[in-house]
Amino acid sequence: MKQGTLSGGIKINSIAVIGASFGDEGKGKVVSYLCSCLENPLVIRFSGGHQAGHHVVINDKLSHVFANFGSGTLQGVDTYWSPYCTVDPVGIMTELAVLKSKGINPMLYVDGKCPVTTPFDKTENITINNQNKHGSCGVGFGQTIQREEDRYSLLFSDIFSKSVFSIKLGLIKDCYYKHLTLGASVFDFMKAAVELRDSKNIKITNGVPNFSLDNDYSNYIFEGSQGLLLDQNIGFFPHVTRSNTGTKNILSMGYDPYVYLVTRAYQTRHGNGPMTNERLTHNIKSNPVEQQVKGGVQGNFRIAPLDLDLLKYGIERDGYINEFPFPFTLVITCMDLIQNSFILTMGGETLHLKDEEAFVNTIKRFLKIGRIAISRTPYFTDIEGMA
Numbered sequence: 001m002k003q004g005t006l007s008g009g010i011k012i013n014s015i016a017v018i019g020a021s022f023g024d025e026g027k028g029k030v031v032s033y034l035c036s037c038l039e040n041p042l043v044i045r046f047s048g049g050h051q052a053g054h055h056v057v058i059n060d061k062l063s064h065v066f067a068n069f070g071s072g073t074l075q076g077v078d079t080y081w082s083p084y085c086t087v088d089p090v091g092i093m094t095e096l097a098v099l100k101s102k103g104i105n106p107m108l109y110v111d112g113k114c115p116v117t118t119p120f121d122k123t124e125n126i127t128i129n130n131q132n133k134h135g136s137c138g139v140g141f142g143q144t145i146q147r148e149e150d151r152y153s154l155l156f157s158d159i160f161s162k163s164v165f166s167i168k169l170g171l172i173k174d175c176y177y178k179h180l181t182l183g184a185s186v187f188d189f190m191k192a193a194v195e196l197r198d199s200k201n202i203k204i205t206n207g208v209p210n211f212s213l214d215n216d217y218s219n220y221i222f223e224g225s226q227g228l229l230l231d232q233n234i235g236f237f238p239h240v241t242r243s244n245t246g247t248k249n250i251l252s253m254g255y256d257p258y259v260y261l262v263t264r265a266y267q268t269r270h271g272n273g274p275m276t277n278e279r280l281t282h283n284i285k286s287n288p289v290e291q292q293v294k295g296g297v298q299g300n301f302r303i304a305p306l307d308l309d310l311l312k313y314g315i316e317r318d319g320y321i322n323e324f325p326f327p328f329t330l331v332i333t334c335m336d337l338i339q340n341s342f343i344l345t346m347g348g349e350t351l352h353l354k355d356e357e358a359f360v361n362t363i364k365r366f367l368k369i370g371r372i373a374i375s376r377t378p379y380f381t382d383i384e385g386m387a
Helices: 027-037 089-101 121-130 141-149 156-160 164-177 184-198 246-254 306-317 319-323 354-369
Strands: 014-019 040-045 056-060 062-066 078-083 108-111 200-206 218-225 258-266 266-270 300-309 329-332 342-346 349-353 371-374
Touching: 014 108, 014 371, 027 056, 027 258, 027 329, 027 342, 040 306, 062 089, 089 184, 108 164, 108 306, 121 164, 156 164, 156 184, 246 306, 258 266, 258 319, 266 371, 300 349, 306 342, 306 354, 329 354, 342 354, 354 371
Parallel strands: 014 218, 014 258, 040 078, 040 218, 078 108, 108 200, 258 329, 300 342, 329 371
Antiparallel strands: 056 062, 266 300, 342 349
């Protein structure tokens, strides 16, 4: 890939990396790859928030799972956190310490209009999920959005006004009257908020930053969270996230991005909710660098053969992707984990394809895709067909 252009001469100044399924597709890897190819990139988180977990493997000695920073951070790429994303002060400061221990000195620009997640939101989120089993991550994201809609607002800019911060947090505490005895978690939250205010690695901003002292950004990489099939307007309610995981937020920000959709070579879903093909016998090997775990608040991590009907449904429901004048690129990760024949379903039919070429060509024809890129190892540099 040439810096600033896609093959065919398509000029780049904004790119979106969006999950095509239920999340955990490999978006962080694709973002990291693009950061290595484009001049002066800025990673922009445009959906979800701190509940993301994007794994980037640079080499055998350096890797990281990103929740509060963009997936280009290991390469020195700055991050902008848009108002569509929640902010977790404890999570930011904890992850910042981990990154610094790895020799990384990141820069995170947080929009002042970002909603802030409190320990009360986290506790309420877990309580509600234990009751309805909708598949929450249990880190307070959905409850933060609900609280904001209920007008008990706490925004990132409020952290920088001690009086406003104190008043609003007290009102939120009263709102969650059932969970007043959280002890150390409230102390940790207050401590993190103070550290965040004073951190040289975290800057408040009003809108997308055009430049920093060290960088004049010329390419924006919009890093998605979760996937199209969890979008609150596309997915299967009530097992959806409280955000728009497709292009809606990007378009609202005034950008028309080139889109990279990402899927594994098989289906995944972490937690409760519908997923097809689980009854089919599969030949998917264990992922040696898998970051998703069984059990916990979210539920089990599930895998099954790929369902092209679900991918097609998500693409068609996102009008921008479906009608984009240039064919989007589908990136298929974890291709190396498929043993022997490649299994997928389409139109209710189960296909056993003899090799990777037949697998890719079938997907390309069914989804009417112009380009497919392939990844076979965990390393961010291993994506064939991006250029």
